[in-house]
Amino acid sequence: MTHFRTVKPLPVLQEMLQPRKSGMFEDLAFWLGYITNGKHLTWYASFQFTIYAALLGGALAVVFGLTGATLKNSRFFVLRLVGSTYSSIVRGVPDVLFFLFFPLAFEQGVEWLVSTQVCSPEAIAAQTAPWPPCREANWFLGTTEYLLLASVSLGLVYGAFATNVIHGAMRAVPAGQLEAARAYGMSTTQVLWRVHIRQMWVYALPGLSNVWMLIVKATSLLSLLQIADIVLWADRLGAPNFLPTVGLVHDDWRWRYYLVLFVFYILVTWLSERAFEYLMRRTGRGILSEVRT
Amino acid sequence: MEAFFNDLAIMAPAVVFNIYFALASIPLGFVMAVFLALGKASSNPLINALSRGYIYAFRGSPLFIQFFMFYSLALSLNLTVWRPLGISGFVLHPLFMGPLVLVLNTAAYTAEIFYGALRAVPRGAVEAARAYGMSRSQQFRRVVWPNLIRLAWPAYTNEVVFLFHATAIVYFALPVVGPQADLMITAKTLFERDFNAFLHFSVAALYFLAVSLVVFFLFGLVYQRLMRHLPAQPGLRFAPKWLR
Numbered sequence: 001m002t003h004f005r006t007v008k009p010l011p012v013l014q015e016m017l018q019p020r021k022s023g024m025f026e027d028l029a030f031w032l033g034y035i036t037n038g039k040h041l042t043w044y045a046s047f048q049f050t051i052y053a054a055l056l057g058g059a060l061a062v063v064f065g066l067t068g069a070t071l072k073n074s075r076f077f078v079l080r081l082v083g084s085t086y087s088s089i090v091r092g093v094p095d096v097l098f099f100l101f102f103p104l105a106f107e108q109g110v111e112w113l114v115s116t117q118v119c120s121p122e123a124i125a126a127q128t129a130p131w132p133p134c135r136e137a138n139w140f141l142g143t144t145e146y147l148l149l150a151s152v153s154l155g156l157v158y159g160a161f162a163t164n165v166i167h168g169a170m171r172a173v174p175a176g177q178l179e180a181a182r183a184y185g186m187s188t189t190q191v192l193w194r195v196h197i198r199q200m201w202v203y204a205l206p207g208l209s210n211v212w213m214l215i216v217k218a219t220s221l222l223s224l225l226q227i228a229d230i231v232l233w234a235d236r237l238g239a240p241n242f243l244p245t246v247g248l249v250h251d252d253w254r255w256r257y258y259l260v261l262f263v264f265y266i267l268v269t270w271l272s273e274r275a276f277e278y279l280m281r282r283t284g285r286g287i288l289s290e291v292r293t
Numbered sequence: 294m295e296a297f298f299n300d301l302a303i304m305a306p307a308v309v310f311n312i313y314f315a316l317a318s319i320p321l322g323f324v325m326a327v328f329l330a331l332g333k334a335s336s337n338p339l340i341n342a343l344s345r346g347y348i349y350a351f352r353g354s355p356l357f358i359q360f361f362m363f364y365s366l367a368l369s370l371n372l373t374v375w376r377p378l379g380i381s382g383f384v385l386h387p388l389f390m391g392p393l394v395l396v397l398n399t400a401a402y403t404a405e406i407f408y409g410a411l412r413a414v415p416r417g418a419v420e421a422a423r424a425y426g427m428s429r430s431q432q433f434r435r436v437v438w439p440n441l442i443r444l445a446w447p448a449y450t451n452e453v454v455f456l457f458h459a460t461a462i463v464y465f466a467l468p469v470v471g472p473q474a475d476l477m478i479t480a481k482t483l484f485e486r487d488f489n490a491f492l493h494f495s496v497a498a499l500y501f502l503a504v505s506l507v508v509f510f511l512f513g514l515v516y517q518r519l520m521r522h523l524p525a526q527p528g529l530r531f532a533p534k535w536l537r
Contacts, residue, residue: 254369
């Protein structure tokens with residue numbers, strides 16, 4: 001025992017061997033403080049972007065899906081062609097490509113439209129950069145605008161998938177149901193809205209649930225459109241820090257933050273599955289029992 | 294028009310990277326998926342739970358996050374593991390990391406397809422095989438597998454096309470090494486030079502579409518070969534109804 005006391009540890013070790021003020025509780029308080037500091041709170045707040053984009057994108061995908069399916073079912077060949085071209089071209093291209101392309105193209109389209117009104121010939125001649133046509137026509141997009149555009153492009157991309165799902169579901173509604181509705185003297189619109197689309201949901205839901213899962217997973221791409229979303233913040237928070245003035249000194253912790261996101265998305269998937277099971281049970285009431293799986 | 298052909302030429306070497314990522318991950322992902330599907334159907338509770346959990350986790354989370362997670366994990370192990378072994382340049386290279394994560398991802402999706410097909414294998418065929426006195430491995434090789442692959446092939450074709458599309462995000466998550474840029478990075482660089490979104494992204498999309506069509510064609514040939522015991526399906530006819 002005495003031998004131990006006489007040995008003097010290195011300064012670094014000495015610091016480490018200092019008795020802690022109080023054990024676990026202090027540690028817990030420290031970590032609680034760490035995960036609720038300002039940067040972390042911003043990270044938690046940025047989950048809203050992901051949620052908004054998913055919800056708005058999902059709603060728009062259903063709208064575009066219904067539109068596409070209506071076009072595909074149209075009486076006119078040209079409209080049918082438009083519907084099937086939309087669904088097959090967009091599905092044939094990676095979602096990231098369209099996701100990046102649409103907001104950029106929309107921005108440029110608006111800038112071009114503005115430039116035809118506000119740009120004087122002198123301003124156009126003075127412009128050296130390839131885009132926009134003149135300085136006045138420049139449209140600066142903030143987070144809100146990008147978020148809206150991202151949602152619309154999510155809706156457009158996954159609307160193409162929803163088009164196929166809804167188109168298939170419309171054809172799966174038993175013809176007898178529609179005939180019965182017609183026999184009751186319903187007009188074409190009444191048959192469509194009161195019987196056809198009402199009964200379509202139960203056939204479309206399994207497919208739409210898949211589309212929703214794809215949308216949820218695609219929301220991880222928001223950071224590609226300059227939105228400070230959960231992925232970007234995870235990257236910033238986990239990046240190695242060597243300056244005590246900036247915050248806790250730690251080495252590369254990014255994988256821990258990404259692990260949190262990994263688990264977050266799995267939880268969202270699990271929750272969505274439960275929600276769709278509930279919806280399925282609700283829409284399946286009174287309809288074919290074998291549809292209810 | 295000139296610019297269009299220019300882009301086609303510039304992106305021709307870029308598409309090779311996308312094709313490389315897909316080709317490098319398909320075979321391994323296929324093999325892994327077969328084992329995972331069998332694991333999910335296994336009656337051993339441990340193997341069953343592990344395969345189920347794996348498939349659920351990798352199907353339920355975005356590939357983009359998986360890329361970041363595995364790459365940053367590999368980075369944080371760099372000083373302690375890869376560097377002493379002298380393989381840090383190899384392990385951290387996107388041409389290795391990319392296919393690695395793609396294999397893990399596609400294995401889960403493919404396993405789900407195979408599991409579905411496995412459950413759809415006609416029960417009578419398996420019972421007949423058992424009645425003939427086949428061993429478990431014989432049953433699998435002679436009866437279950439041929440049925441399974443025929444049932445799963447159309448869905449697997451789709452999965453391969455999706456995998457090819459997924460290669461578009463590899464370089465958004467992993468660092469681009471020198472001139473090794475894939476289609477998306479090339480399109481983005483060209484866009485940042487002259488802001489012509491319509492041209493560059495369309496050309497990249499054209500390449501993706503073209504390769505997807507080739508994949509559909511090749512896998513269709515394999516499907517025909519798999520289905521050669523059945524009478525040939527009538528081919529598609531183009532007979533538009535202009536008004537109905």
